[in-house]
Amino acid sequence: MSDFEHHHAAHCESGTVASLLRHQGLNLSEPMVFGIGGGIFFLHLSFVKMGGIPLTSYRDAPRIIIKNMERRLGVRWRQHRYRSADSAMRALDVFLEQGQPVGLQTGIYWLSYFPVDMRFHFNGHNLVAYGRQGEDYLVSDPVIETAVTCLAGDLRRARFAKGPFAPHGLAYYPEHVPADPDLKTAARDAIRQTAKRMTGIPVPFFGVRGIRSLATKLERWPEKLGTEQARKWVSSVVRMQEEIGTGGAGFRFMYAAFLQEAAELLKTPALAEAARDLTATGDRWRDFAVLGAQLVKNKRDDSETYAKLANLLRECADREQEIFTRLKTAV
Amino acid sequence: MKKADVPQEESMLEGHQRACYALDDQGRYVVVGSIGWEVEKVVNSQANDEVREAIVAALARVRSGSMSPLGYHMARRQMDVAMLSAYSGISRLRIRWHLRPGSFMRLPDALLQRYADALHLSVNQLRQVPEGDVHERL
Numbered sequence: 160m161s162d163f164e165h166h167h168a169a170h171c172e173s174g175t176v177a178s179l180l181r182h183q184g185l186n187l188s189e190p191m192v193f194g195i196g197g198g199i200f201f202l203h204l205s206f207v208k209m210g211g212i213p214l215t216s217y218r219d220a221p222r223i224i225i226k227n228m229e230r231r232l233g234v235r236w237r238q239h240r241y242r243s244a245d246s247a248m249r250a251l252d253v254f255l256e257q258g259q260p261v262g263l264q265t266g267i268y269w270l271s272y273f274p275v276d277m278r279f280h281f282n283g284h285n286l287v288a289y290g291r292q293g294e295d296y297l298v299s300d301p302v303i304e305t306a307v308t309c310l311a312g313d314l315r316r317a318r319f320a321k322g323p324f325a326p327h328g329l330a331y332y333p334e335h336v337p338a339d340p341d342l343k344t345a346a347r348d349a350i351r352q353t354a355k356r357m358t359g360i361p362v363p364f365f366g367v368r369g370i371r372s373l374a375t376k377l378e379r380w381p382e383k384l385g386t387e388q389a390r391k392w393v394s395s396v397v398r399m400q401e402e403i404g405t406g407g408a409g410f411r412f413m414y415a416a417f418l419q420e421a422a423e424l425l426k427t428p429a430l431a432e433a434a435r436d437l438t439a440t441g442d443r444w445r446d447f448a449v450l451g452a453q454l455v456k457n458k459r460d461d462s463e464t465y466a467k468l469a470n471l472l473r474e475c476a477d478r479e480q481e482i483f484t485r486l487k488t489a490v
Numbered sequence: 491m492k493k494a495d496v497p498q499e500e501s502m503l504e505g506h507q508r509a510c511y512a513l514d515d516q517g518r519y520v521v522v523g524s525i526g527w528e529v530e531k532v533v534n535s536q537a538n539d540e541v542r543e544a545i546v547a548a549l550a551r552v553r554s555g556s557m558s559p560l561g562y563h564m565a566r567r568q569m570d571v572a573m574l575s576a577y578s579g580i581s582r583l584r585i586r587w588h589l590r591p592g593s594f595m596r597l598p599d600a601l602l603q604r605y606a607d608a609l610h611l612s613v614n615q616l617r618q619v620p621e622g623d624v625h626e627r628l
Binding site: 321394408416435 | 491496502503504506507508509510511512513517518519521523527528529530532533534535536537538540568569570572573576577610627
């Protein structure tokens, strides 16, 4: 189907969902999908390691946005997983022949249309396949600025990437999209839940508590791990915040854009104010990334830099605690 | 972040653009394309340097006869034993065994083929390491 409209997005899941919904006539911006999808979060799990590095995430679990579209907007999804790559690719061809664009979960390592330096084993990458060109596939990858052609072999391997978050060929599309969903209720519900999750989970791994515990741990990394390993870990936190495609500041700017839109939708000036404050917090997150990158690049390992980084994190945690506490009662 | 502050610096994006959210002159959020940011480049290079160091080390071990070529090809594909096990269906213990040059030499073709498929290489490529210092990732 060639009438599929490609839009450049900051994040793969919100971008994929926004463009699949738009194709079915529900026109929502990426920040709106991200916000109603409850995408923003923070977690730092020192006991879950990927490649020896503790897991840090500025967003909620993969596929949470897809699930929340169902819960809050009444979008009904069809989702398929497959036993083999053969059956997964055959089924995809049938969808495309019927003119049905589908969202696919893929392993980014195998997608050769990405610059080689950005290809790491990460299996939670979402994209839309919307047609074929000879043997190959027409793909709208939200984080690439234009639609691309994806080699059939690449797509096949990417859909059956193995390891953590293995996609098992997952293909999905909205079977039913309400023409006029209740966006106001959805946005209110989403903001409340996100605010609770950011401030209210009583363990030191999630939300603002997670940010604070990362600050405490990060300060001790150089003595605990040695300077080289500590640098690697700082680098990985900055990557999760900026390099993987977050729209800037670990999704904070995109969430602020959502709050701005929600302020108009709900006629609630307090949300516009929260958007401004979250933007300012995002700027502090960017300062954290700049200092972290300096530490990585200049191989500076003075404890002073680590203390400064930790203090920036604490400042972000304080600001976010204040913003999300206000948001609990603002809507 | 204001629109004018969106970084436009040399990066690993190879001419691609990244979508950033930033404020326009009226204080409204808009999407702005960024060709890259020094910060992203630094942390991305750090990750890629690590991959490269692993390849260099693996090649040296293969050349010195302390590891089979399998280890070199795994490093080029950024795979550790656990990941190769997930891709190939061969147990971690057996993969560790096959990382020894002697046992790798004696592998039957069928097993070599499974490794080759998992690493997306031909059996011939898998059996050896390239001449010269090939340290590029795949």
